Amino acid sequence: MVRGVHGALIAVALLISGCNRRQSALTPFGVEAAATLRLSLVLLIGAVAIVVAMLVLMRHAIRTPGGRLTHHQGMRLVLWLGGIIPTILLLALLIWSLPAMRPLPVKPDTLRIAVEGEQFWWRVTYRPAGAAPVESANELRVPVGRTVELKLTAGDVIHSLWVPGLAGKMDMIPGRTNSLVVRATKPGRFRGVCTEFCGLSHALMAFDVVAMEPAAFDGWLAGQRRPAVSGDALFARHGCNGCHAIRGAGQGGAIGPDLTHFGARASLAAGVLPMTTANVAGFIRHPEKTKPGVRMPAFPHMPEADALALARTLQGLK
Missing domain, CATH: 1.10.287 (Helix Hairpins)
Structure with a gap:
C-alpha cells in the first residue's frame, strides 16, 4: 500500500515537472x-x-x-x-x-485579431478599430488588460489553436470562422501550439504569444504599420517575392508568411528554430529538413553565400 502511494506521488511529480511557465x-x-x-x-x-x-x-x-x-x-x-x-x-x-x-463580452472597440492556420505556420492579422489591418506571422501579441477577439479559421485542413495559459482550445476549420475571446492578465512571453493533427509537421507548428503592457503594445503595433525597405536584389532574383511580401520592397505574394518585420521575431519556422543567420539560410535552402511536408519549395541550387546574404538581409527587417 505504501509503495503504491509512493509510486503514484512520483508519477504525479514527473508529470508536473514536464510543465513549464511558457x-x-x-x-x-x-x-x-x-x-x-x-x-x-x-x-x-x-x-x-x-x-x-x-x-x-x-x-x-x-x-x-x-x-x-x-x-x-x-x-x-x-x-x-x-x-x-x-x-x-x-x-x-x-x-x-x-x-x-459565460464568454467575455465583446464591445465595438474590442481588438480583433484574425489567426489562420496553414501547413505548417500561422497567419496573424491585427484589425484594430478605425485603422488599417497589419499582417504578421507565427507570433501573437496581445495587450494586457484588454479584451481581444481572435477570429480563427484555416486555409487548408483543420487545425486547432491552444495557448494553455491564456484560454481553452478552439478548432480552426476551413470555410468557417470561430471566435475565441481572451484577456491577458500579466505580461510575458508564452507559447501556443496546434492541437489537431494536420500533417507530417503537426508537432512542429508552434508560435509565441507576447502579452504586453497596453502602451507598449500600441507602440509596437504602430511600428508594425511602417514598411521595411529592403534593397537586396537576391529576394527577387530567387523568386522569393512570388510567395512572400515585404512592404516597401515592391510587389510580393501572399501565399507564404509576410516577412516585413521578420527580423524582430524571436524564432523562425513557426517556433521551431532560433533566429540565427545559419538557421535562416539553412531553412531557405532546405525547409523540408526542418519541417517534413512543408509547402515551401526547397532551393538546393542557391549558392550558400547567397543564402547567407539573404538571411542577413531578412534578419535586418525589424
Missing part, C-alpha cells in the same frame, strides 16, 4: 485559463474528498460486525449517500461554475 495550464496569464484552473482544482479537491470518504466507509464496513445495520438503516444510508448528498453537491457545483462558462 506552456502550462498551471501557470495562467489569461482570465479564462485562470477560471479553468480554479474549476479544475475544485473538482480535484471534491474527487479526493469522495475517495477518502469511500475508503473510510469501506474500512468501517469491513470492521463492523454483521447484524449491526438493519435493512431500514441501510436503505436510508444508500438514499443519503447515493442520492440526496451527490445531487446537492452537483447542483451547487453547476451553479458555481455557470458564470465561468
Whole structure:
C-alpha cells in the first residue's frame, strides 16, 4: 500500500515537472485559463474528498460486525449517500461554475485579431478599430488588460489553436470562422501550439504569444504599420517575392508568411528554430529538413553565400 502511494506521488511529480511557465495550464496569464484552473482544482479537491470518504466507509464496513445495520438503516444510508448528498453537491457545483462558462463580452472597440492556420505556420492579422489591418506571422501579441477577439479559421485542413495559459482550445476549420475571446492578465512571453493533427509537421507548428503592457503594445503595433525597405536584389532574383511580401520592397505574394518585420521575431519556422543567420539560410535552402511536408519549395541550387546574404538581409527587417 505504501509503495503504491509512493509510486503514484512520483508519477504525479514527473508529470508536473514536464510543465513549464511558457506552456502550462498551471501557470495562467489569461482570465479564462485562470477560471479553468480554479474549476479544475475544485473538482480535484471534491474527487479526493469522495475517495477518502469511500475508503473510510469501506474500512468501517469491513470492521463492523454483521447484524449491526438493519435493512431500514441501510436503505436510508444508500438514499443519503447515493442520492440526496451527490445531487446537492452537483447542483451547487453547476451553479458555481455557470458564470465561468459565460464568454467575455465583446464591445465595438474590442481588438480583433484574425489567426489562420496553414501547413505548417500561422497567419496573424491585427484589425484594430478605425485603422488599417497589419499582417504578421507565427507570433501573437496581445495587450494586457484588454479584451481581444481572435477570429480563427484555416486555409487548408483543420487545425486547432491552444495557448494553455491564456484560454481553452478552439478548432480552426476551413470555410468557417470561430471566435475565441481572451484577456491577458500579466505580461510575458508564452507559447501556443496546434492541437489537431494536420500533417507530417503537426508537432512542429508552434508560435509565441507576447502579452504586453497596453502602451507598449500600441507602440509596437504602430511600428508594425511602417514598411521595411529592403534593397537586396537576391529576394527577387530567387523568386522569393512570388510567395512572400515585404512592404516597401515592391510587389510580393501572399501565399507564404509576410516577412516585413521578420527580423524582430524571436524564432523562425513557426517556433521551431532560433533566429540565427545559419538557421535562416539553412531553412531557405532546405525547409523540408526542418519541417517534413512543408509547402515551401526547397532551393538546393542557391549558392550558400547567397543564402547567407539573404538571411542577413531578412534578419535586418525589424
